[in-house]
Amino acid sequence: MDRMKQQIAFIECLDRLKLVLRQNLVMDESRRENTAEHSWHIASMAMVLAEYAPSPTDQSRVLKMLLLHDVIEIEAGDTFCFDVEGNKDKLARERRAAEQVFGLLPPDQGVEFRSLWDEFEAGETNEARFANALDRFQVLLQNFNTRGGTWRIHNIDRARVVARMLPIKEGAPALWPQVVKYLDEACAAGLLRELTPEEEQASGR
Amino acid sequence: MDRMKQQIAFIECLDRLKLVLRQNLVMDESRRENTAEHSWHIASMAMVLAEYAPSPTDQSRVLKMLLLHDVIEIEAGDTFCFDVEGNKDKLARERRAAEQVFGLLPPDQGVEFRSLWDEFEAGETNEARFANALDRFQVLLQNFNTRGGTWRIHNIDRARVVARMLPIKEGAPALWPQVVKYLDEACAAGLLRELTPEEEQASGR
Numbered sequence: 001m002d003r004m005k006q007q008i009a010f011i012e013c014l015d016r017l018k019l020v021l022r023q024n025l026v027m028d029e030s031r032r033e034n035t036a037e038h039s040w041h042i043a044s045m046a047m048v049l050a051e052y053a054p055s056p057t058d059q060s061r062v063l064k065m066l067l068l069h070d071v072i073e074i075e076a077g078d079t080f081c082f083d084v085e086g087n088k089d090k091l092a093r094e095r096r097a098a099e100q101v102f103g104l105l106p107p108d109q110g111v112e113f114r115s116l117w118d119e120f121e122a123g124e125t126n127e128a129r130f131a132n133a134l135d136r137f138q139v140l141l142q143n144f145n146t147r148g149g150t151w152r153i154h155n156i157d158r159a160r161v162v163a164r165m166l167p168i169k170e171g172a173p174a175l176w177p178q179v180v181k182y183l184d185e186a187c188a189a190g191l192l193r194e195l196t197p198e199e200e201q202a203s204g205r
Numbered sequence: 206m207d208r209m210k211q212q213i214a215f216i217e218c219l220d221r222l223k224l225v226l227r228q229n230l231v232m233d234e235s236r237r238e239n240t241a242e243h244s245w246h247i248a249s250m251a252m253v254l255a256e257y258a259p260s261p262t263d264q265s266r267v268l269k270m271l272l273l274h275d276v277i278e279i280e281a282g283d284t285f286c287f288d289v290e291g292n293k294d295k296l297a298r299e300r301r302a303a304e305q306v307f308g309l310l311p312p313d314q315g316v317e318f319r320s321l322w323d324e325f326e327a328g329e330t331n332e333a334r335f336a337n338a339l340d341r342f343q344v345l346l347q348n349f350n351t352r353g354g355t356w357r358i359h360n361i362d363r364a365r366v367v368a369r370m371l372p373i374k375e376g377a378p379a380l381w382p383q384v385v386k387y388l389d390e391a392c393a394a395g396l397l398r399e400l401t402p403e404e405e406q407a408s409g410r
Contacts, residue, residue, distance in 0.1 A: 004379075004380075004383060007253050007254060008346070008383070010253060011246075011249070011250050011253055011254075011346065012232065012346060012350060014246060014249055014250075015231060015232040015233075015246065015347075015350070016232070016233075017242075017245075018231050018238070018242045018246075019231065019233060019235070026220060026223045026224065027217065027220040027221070028220075028221075028224060030224070033223065034242065036241075036242035036245045036246065037222075037223045037239065037241035037242045037245065039245045040222075040241045040242065040244045040245035040248070040272065041216075041219060041220065041223075041241065043245070043248065043268075043272055044216070044219055044272045044273070044276075045216050045219075047269055047272060047273075047318075048212050048215060048216055048310070048314065049212060049216075059265070060264070060265035060268070063248075063265070063268045063269070063272075064252055064268070067245065067248055067249045067252060067268075068249070068252075071249075105253070109253065113252075141213070141216065141217060142220075145217060145220070174209075175209075178209060178213070
């Protein structure tokens with residue numbers, strides 16, 4: 001019964017992920033997306049887009065990884081990808097959070113779930129590369145469908161978005177032409193800006 | 206490219222599940238839960254509680270089933286389980302919705318996803334029975350952690366809740382003693398009411 005108690009404590013703790021707000025909006029633009037529904041969305045995307053994963057990929061491990069990939073935000077909060085300051089101590093904060101959150105589970109499950117999270121973060125296996133690709137692709141879809149979303153709100157330029165999207169090229173290369181198409185359309189529609197020649201020179205690119 | 210377009214149309218449609226509100230609350234009681242985050246919660250529960258599934262159970266199919274089990278609510282809306290009127294045409298509404306939502310996908314995937322939904326609804330395989338058990342158990346946890354939640358708000362009595370929870374006894378019997386314990390505690394704390402002897406007589410139980 002102690003084992004089940006620990007499992008239920010973890011399940012009750014998971015509820016708090018519904019309260020963690022991400023920067024991007026849901027597609028009707030009525031509010032920001034939370035991390036629990038984001039996690040559901042990309043796990044479902046993994047089912048739909050499974051055929052574009054590198055070969056071989058264990059799709060069951062991809063689903064588990066995506067369900068868990070952000071639960072550390074219960075303690076660490078969501079860090080916006082273009083927030084330079086917040087990203088400085090992100091890894092340390094998230095590792096401490098992982099110990100707290102996965103530490104609620106019976107030890108064998110704590111180790112198993114933590115290792116799925118570590119695998120996602122390292123991004124080295126086919127499963128982790130595909131999962132990371134979907135994590136980026138979902139944001140692209142959200143932003144494209146919310147008049148530029150965080151790109152527009154935070155005045156992000158195309159070069160930074162392309163750099164952010166590169167894991168898609170690696171983890172689900174068949175999706176890459178679609179990514180480029182979305183970015184072209186976003187630029188043409190004024191939802192995403194190109195660097196000015198001056199900025200390009202200043203940035204050394 | 207047409208195939209990928211259909212897949213992305215389905216993924217974009219999924220976003221609308223974040224806007225479908227359920228009756229029960231998130232655990233801090235700040236708002237009602239939506240169906241997307243509910244789906245994430247129970248898929249994660251399936252990972253944690255896998256050892257209590259009937260044997261044999263294909264856990265990967267359980268995860269897929271739980272990710273998809275409520276997507277028809279995008280078109281059909283959420284029907285409260287104790288809403289007698291709304292439940293009269295629930296099945297017909299949900300079947301029409303299934304055709305619309307899964308019909309967005311390439312035909313082979315539409316058939317595959319629809320059959321997972323049908324399997325969940327029929328509740329006859331080990332996977333579907335376990336998935337249904339978790340769907341009920343999650344509501345129990347939400348209500349228990351929100352001072353009785355929908356039991357209290359809608360003045361539901363213990364006998365109706367027990368009847369509603371029976372799929373747990375069948376699909377994850379090891380969890381049943383925990384269910385009874387929660388209901389005992391909820392009654393003792395006044396979060397859930399017992400039938401009066403008069404009501405019991407009137408109901409013919």
